[in-house]
Amino acid sequence: MKAVLALENGIIFRGNSFGALRETVGEVVFNTGMTGYQELLTDPSYYGQIVTMTYPLIGNYGINTEDLESLNPKVRGFVVRELCKAPSNWRSTRTLDDYLKEHDIVGIEGIDTRALTKTIRDNGTLRGIIAPLEGFDFDKIYPAFAEFSVTDAVANVTTASVKHFPGNGPRIAVIDYGIKTNILRSLLNRDCEIYLYPAFSTAAEVLSCNPAGILLSNGPGDPKDCQPAIQTLRDLYGRKPIFGICLGHQLLALAKAADTGRLKYGHRGCNHPVKDLKKDLTYITSQNHGYSILHESLSGKPIEITHINLNDNSIEGVRYLDAPVFSVQFHPEAAPGPKDTAYLFDEFMAML
Amino acid sequence: MPKNPLIKKTLVIGSGPIIIGQAAEFDYAGTQACRALKEEGIEVVLLNSNPATIMIDTRIADKIYIEPMTVKVLEKIIIKERPDSILPTLGGQTGLNLAMELAESGFLDQHHVTMLGANIDAIKKAEDRQTFKDTMESINEPCIKSKVVGLVEDALEFAEEIGYPVIVRPAYTLGGSGGGIAETREQLIEIATTGLRLSRVTQALIEKCISGWKEIEYEVVRDGKGNVITICNMENIDPVGVHTGDSIVVAPSQTLSDKEYQMLRSAALNIITAMGIEGGCNVQFALHTESMEYAVIEVNPRVSRSSALASKATGYPIAKVSAKIAIGYSLDEITNAVTGKTYACFEPSLDYVVVKLPKFPFDKFVSARRTLGTQMQATGEVMAISNSFSSALLKAVRSLEINMHSLEKVIYSDMTDEQLHDKLKTPHDELLFALTAALRRGMDIELLHNTTKVDRYFLSQLKTIVATEEWLKTTSFDSIDDERLREIKQLGFPDKIIGELTGNSEDYISASRKARGIRAVYKMVDTCAAEFEAQTPYFYSTYDEHCEANPKPGKKVIVFGSGPIRIGQGIEFDFCSVHCIWALKELGYQTIIINNNPETVSTDFDTADRLYFEPLTPEDVESIIDIEQPDGVFVQFGGQTAIKLANFMKQRGIKVYGTQPDDIEAAEDRELFEKILEKLNILRPAGKTFTKITDGIRLANELGYPVIIRPSFVLGGQGMEIAYTDEDLDKFFDIISLIKQDYPILIDKYLPGKELEVDAICDGESILVPGIMEHIERAGVHSGDSISVYPTQSVSIEVKQKIYSITRKLAKELNIVGLINIQFVYYDDEVYIIEANPRSSRTVPYISKVTGIPMIELATKVCMGHKLSEFSYGTGLYPEPDYVSVKVPVFSFEKLHGVDTALGPEMKSTGEALGIGKNFPEALFKGLLGAGMKVPDIDKGILMTVKDSDKPELVAIAEGYQELGYKLFATTKTAGRLNRRLVPTIPVRKISEAHPNILDLIESGDIGMIINTPSRGRQPLNDGFQIRRKAVELSLTCLTSLDTARVLLYCLQNRMLNKSLPIYDLAELMNVEE
């Protein structure tokens, strides 16, 4: 079936539909990872987004039952250059196409993803619609762009209730803004006991398990949309050691009166070099974010930059000088991507 | 960490002659590294014995030594030049091994020379099989069950313990030399014996065979601070068991999930960190196909063939970055040359797929065993980039120049199912075509996977191509709609094949396609998948709508490269292409190169102003011309690959600089050429053309035996032979008809005279002949395989004058503008012409270097309208210097099974070394040493067995060796003859006779050299052949021409053995002349 991807600026790409056949609207972003599509699809941080893979051959190793970062795919749509119809990998249980159909996720293939990526790079993130070609009329669908906005993203992906994962080591309270499973696995592998809290829990609720430390997870959207969560962090600050990842990192900064802003087209991929300023070593990191902490907003505050992005100098990690609190913008839990910064979990453990 | 200020003068070791397993990639790496050092103000001293390299150039290095690559020479250079440091990691295994020896002997410490790029410990950890295993164990990285042995007995014992098959992997060797898989005890004895002998430290690993696993490589770069990154990973389509150099390789991996990818990536980083390697290196893994189990195969603690491939595949200049790291910089201080904005400390992200195909020499070596194993046999490789696997693969196939443009090869289609199935059981050079033939007749993917262990993903990709080929066969072209046609082009189908399969001409398809607006567009290789804006003008074609090429206005010229390295067309032509580009840049032209060889300098992204990494077929280059609209193109510097395009350029009305297509044809077409010679009164050996064997025999008798025969228009000069009798001719005809000869056969009178060769530059009016070269081996040994001497040593002024005047007349008549290469034979006081090549030749880099005449620069400039008189080199025959340069061929016979080492009219050498000296014996001896010849010690024996016609000539040679103190051995008849002539010789029994016979003697170790001249014909099973192969196995010198034996004797008589040979800085030597 023919389909189109229409961008709000009027640029239209033609391709073929796969996965669910219907209309979908979302923010079009690109990811430069060459592997890891299954992890991406199920990463809750992509909630509300249509994800384009810059690597052209997608679906080659199929879908397995293990590499899920949440129970089901969270993307609004998936754009690839060439979908593999006959995947091959010993763990694969089905094709990408079947998987997306099963979960009612719209996909489009056969488009010039490099041209699309350049469009996003040059214009900044754009809204887009994937729709069947038949009966497609740009003017008719145009209002859909305006109507589209991602609201309550975090509310839509956070856990509904408190969850407990037993372990023999330190007890960690994890606030779930849309957590990737591998963050939990990273803690469980270090023998932690985990209490997982919904995003909008109060400080008292989070502290009720008497945790040794608190971990703030990744999650979708603009951090400023999460005011109640920011308030909770203000209350928690200084009470326990805290480690924030991605959205957690941004929310913490907002809680401490720093500011965040939107990046032109975000960082999404597995190859971003981040320098750990203390170690004076650069690590290749897994990233997925559209917002970041603003440099100016840190001045005069007891916040120290610990990590910077070597490509664009953006802030990748900070340490709070008046409390045992630190956070990073990238994903030390990897999945997908390099595991080079897993040492941060160990640093967190050492703080407890 | 900024640059280490203590480094001011560095000695860089090149990799020497091109051999299988060590090709142009080290010229590329070395050139990049030298430049990176010079950029930092470091004085670069370079040692390389290979005259064809681009790195040997005063633009690249400050001091150049073209000397044998030996420890002694290095020591002399260090004493003379006093460098503070040495960089050994860019010269392949040769460079690394030499540096290790210098370090271990304490010489480097004594002379305060620091080893850059790697320390001894790091190299040992990687190269010494035992230390490597221990290191891996200490960091919990799995290796395959194995044991390091120094004795064959221990190998056997361990094999019993773990069970056969086992694999033997010698330490410190290259391209898997001496290794192999042993299925049985007998095989193990054989392989382990050779393997141990070839290892520098008599050490080999005996390992459980895990053939069939996936082979995955990671290219890693680490700096002194400890930053460590991977540049890319590569998946071998051929499973473990086939050397990566012989495998079809795809980058990035296609069938690994992120978990697998990251598991191996992390392992690679751990390993490199544990070893403490600084700079680029390569880690090879075996990955189980049905679990997460993996094992480390090996680590190369230096840049390698794979890193050249990875550099070209990603745009990341590994060698350059390695050099910067070697002098102290860290990755976060080096800028990414491609984006110009970001840093070298990042991992490239590809938004395309890259396929590498190996180029095998089996078209030359028809009798060679074609199965692939753990020892590399490819001479070169091609790479292709596209955004679909199928298109990248098809581009790579056409880049190979094996006359294949689709995946359908007739000999496989013609096989029975059984024959075909047989062809699938063992890996061989054409497995790809066997697989597609199997898929074509509906063989199941599962079955094919089980038989070949090629991943199902790749098989199903092949199936798509096959299905499309089959569909086209039943489709009328005009009924294909635009969308489907675009899809087919996106799959990588060339117009030629679409035409053939649908019954149309290529031109028709091309015109119709273009009329429908379906044209190639070009995408950029930018290291970052378009995330950042990039500056690199490095492109590949796709069939999308958006084109990124944005041609720049202004004067511009396209230079066609020379494709993959193969016997007969090697690195020399890359030298020519690169120098042409440099000259054009100097003239103010925008330069564009098209080439597909990832090992070369010409495909470095900053050599030309723009690089198109594409096949060199008419369609592929035309698409680029359509976009770029150049002022003209160069066809004379890229070997046969480029010159083949001349006619097409003419048809399309595209300007060719230099000699015109019609004149090129006149030189290449036998009939036209003969007419010209007749007109000019130039002699050529009498010759005829025939198609029927009966005519052949009649003509041969008319001409008089011996005759030289060859099929016309075969690729690679294949199948040239000297026939002495009707019987020989018969046999030759049998072989020729096996390879489907539709063309006539050429037959010439064989003139066993002195072969001479010239390269000349002509501007249409005047001519400059930089030099006349004299060949040591008489005509009948291919010019590329003979020792070539400049200036000539035994040619009279009259003959040289004659050669000059023929060259001038012929160049004029052929309207040569640019270069021409002519080969002559001087016989019975007459000069005959063998052939004229209206293009640059193999010897141009050599002659340019030893005369100091920048031949390519001059040739390029005259092609662009300048006159020779504008330059300072004059015209006519250039005066000869009084130092001597000798080019000695280098072979890779130990890598190829079943290849006859006897020299003949068909070229067999893969590379060359140059010897420079103040006199002939000195230069010659250095050349021989540089080429790796093992000269026998006086206490060794020399074994002689020569064909009857050589026996009279042998006497004097034998006597000479005998007088020097060598003990002589010969087969009964030869020995009798020598003894009768009072040359004491010990008779030996033939192979067919009782033990101890000749083979036993050779194996005994008493023999230091063999002189064996072949008794004609391609008879792989005769005694001579067995003796020659035995010599290869034992790494014994075996001379197959009396001419070589004679000049070696001359060297020895001049006391070259054990003499301390002086070293010369080339520039110094030349300046003294002036």
Ligand SMILES: Nc1ncnc2c1ncn2[C@@H]1O[C@H](COP(=O)(O)OP(=O)(O)O)[C@@H](O)[C@H]1O
């Ligand atoms: N245990 C093994 N079983 C089967 N094949 C092997 C094994 N170890 C290595 N090989 C094969 O042999 C090839 C050459 O071995 P390697 O040690 O990499 O030699 P080289 O130094 O020549 O690259 C590898 O590319 C791999 O395909």
Ligand SMILES: Nc1ncnc2c1ncn2[C@@H]1O[C@H](COP(=O)(O)OP(=O)(O)O)[C@@H](O)[C@H]1O
């Ligand atoms: N008529 C001949 N007599 C003697 N040797 C010949 C003759 N023709 C060719 N040869 C030998 O064969 C070699 C290859 O022939 P050539 O025509 O130069 O082919 P190629 O194109 O492969 O260089 C020459 O270098 C020469 O040694």
Ligand SMILES: [Mg+2]
């Ligand atoms: Mg190897």
Ligand SMILES: [Mg+2]
């Ligand atoms: Mg020739």
